[in-house]
Amino acid sequence: MHDQISSTFSALADPTRRAILARLALGETSVTDLASPFEMSMPAISRHLKVLERAGLIARGREAQWRPCKLKAEPLKQAADWLDEYRRFWDESFDRLGEYLQELQAKEKKRGRKEELKPTSGE
Amino acid sequence: MSTATMSSTAAAQHELYITRVFDAPRELVWKVLTDPEHMKHWSGPRQFEARHITNDRRPGGRWRLSLHTDGFDTGDGQLRRFDLWQGGENLEVVEPERLVYTFKWDDNPGLSANVETVITLTLEEHDGKTTMNFRQAFFVTSGDRDGHVRGWNSSFDRLDDYLGEIKRRSHGER
Numbered sequence: 103m104h105d106q107i108s109s110t111f112s113a114l115a116d117p118t119r120r121a122i123l124a125r126l127a128l129g130e131t132s133v134t135d136l137a138s139p140f141e142m143s144m145p146a147i148s149r150h151l152k153v154l155e156r157a158g159l160i161a162r163g164r165e166a167q168w169r170p171c172k173l174k175a176e177p178l179k180q181a182a183d184w185l186d187e188y189r190r191f192w193d194e195s196f197d198r199l200g201e202y203l204q205e206l207q208a209k210e211k212k213r214g215r216k217e218e219l220k221p222t223s224g225e
Numbered sequence: 226m227s228t229a230t231m232s233s234t235a236a237a238q239h240e241l242y243i244t245r246v247f248d249a250p251r252e253l254v255w256k257v258l259t260d261p262e263h264m265k266h267w268s269g270p271r272q273f274e275a276r277h278i279t280n281d282r283r284p285g286g287r288w289r290l291s292l293h294t295d296g297f298d299t300g301d302g303q304l305r306r307f308d309l310w311q312g313g314e315n316l317e318v319v320e321p322e323r324l325v326y327t328f329k330w331d332d333n334p335g336l337s338a339n340v341e342t343v344i345t346l347t348l349e350e351h352d353g354k355t356t357m358n359f360r361q362a363f364f365v366t367s368g369d370r371d372g373h374v375r376g377w378n379s380s381f382d383r384l385d386d387y388l389g390e391i392k393r394r395s396h397g398e399r
Contacts, residue, residue, distance in 0.1 A: 111340050111363045114239035182238050188361065189241055191270060196245050196359075198267035203249040203257060 109157035110181040118142070119150050126160060126173035133169050241361040251350040254357065255321035258346070264290065272297065273309075286315045288326065316343070323347050328361070340364065 113119055122136055137147040151171060154160045158177050163170045247254050257263040261278035268275035273292040280288040289312035296304035313327035324346045345360045 108340055111239065115364055120239065178238075185238055185241055185363075189243070192241070192243055192359065192361075194270045195267055196243065196357075198271065199257060200245070200247055202263070202266045203247055203253065206253070206257070206263075207249060 106158065106177055107181060107184055110159065110177045113154055113157040113159055114181070116150065116153075119154055122147075122150060122154065122171075123159065123173060123178070126171055130170045130172045133171065136171060239363060241359075243359040245357045245359070247355045247357065248353075249355055250353060251321045251348045251355045254348055254355045255324075259324065261290075268292070276308075280315075282315060282318055282320075284315060284318055286318075288312055288315060321348055 114123075118140065121139075125131060125136060133144070133147065133151065136151075137144055140147065151160065151162065155162055159174055161172045161174055163172070257267070259280060259282055261280050264278050264280065265275045268278070268290060269292040273294045276291050276293050278288075278290040280286070289310065292307070292309040292311070294307050297307050298304055310331035311328065312331070313329055315324070315326045317323060317325035324344075326344055328342045328344050329340075340363050342364065343362050345362075347358045349356045349358075
């Protein structure tokens with residue numbers, strides 16, 4: 103689990119690879135078709151595909167010239183679940199932050215009122 | 226949800242975005258976010274207590290804290306004491322509007338992965354209320370991270386544009 107998450111995020115860190123994954127989500131695609139929207143050499147695309155394949159995010163067919171690529175959804179779902187855990191962590195922290203801000207300001211208001219009611223005693 | 230829909234959503238999720246509006250002025254929100262005296266009152270989930278908080282609020286300065294709990298159930302019914310350390314480096318500090326810092330857990334037992342992250346946080350004030358935009362991006366190597374922080378500007382960074390282009394082309398081919 104540890105290595106898979108790291109591999110997944112390493113793969114997702116590159117915008118070209120994210121774009122490739124998004125294309126594959128629409129269906130199995132040949133390497134030529136994957137490469138066509140990019141102004142990038144085939145070796146460069148191949149390098150990206152190797153990273154994705156090593157990270158377990160795509161499967162590549164073996165038929166000679168074609169080598170269609172296919173998305174493997176499970177690692178991406180794991181990464182999404184892991185992100186959700188972080189979201190819950192921050193949501194709870196920010197809920198607490200909001201409550202604490204209210205407490206702080208309420209205290210300040212009370213202190214302010216007390217100061218107004220106090221006779222000037224040169225504190 | 227079909228595999229295709231879920232996968233394209235999951236593929237785009239390599240970052241976390243959270244927006245909150247706090248009923249407080251920006252200067253106060255900034256203080257509560259960055260001053261250790263205040264941070265201890267909200268950092269972490271409710272069953273944890275934030276301790277040993279340090280925060281050197283200058284670019285290049287480091288921050289650190291530990292989340293402590295005496296009774297955490299890791300799933301086997303046993304309550305364990307945990308001290309989960311987290312920390313990082315402040316990259317940009319523009320009080321009271323922008324904060325960029327790295328966030329990483331120490332190698333704590335029980336945490337499934339130890340990916341380095343960069344958090345970008347901006348505060349805007351309107352009518353006495355503060356809008357906080359929070360973004361957390363996940364990296365594995367510092368090369369990945371530095372590329373991001375310097376402003377990765379690939380023409381395909383806008384995923385929506387790319388998907389639109391792909392759909393247009395594939396429709397043309399049919």
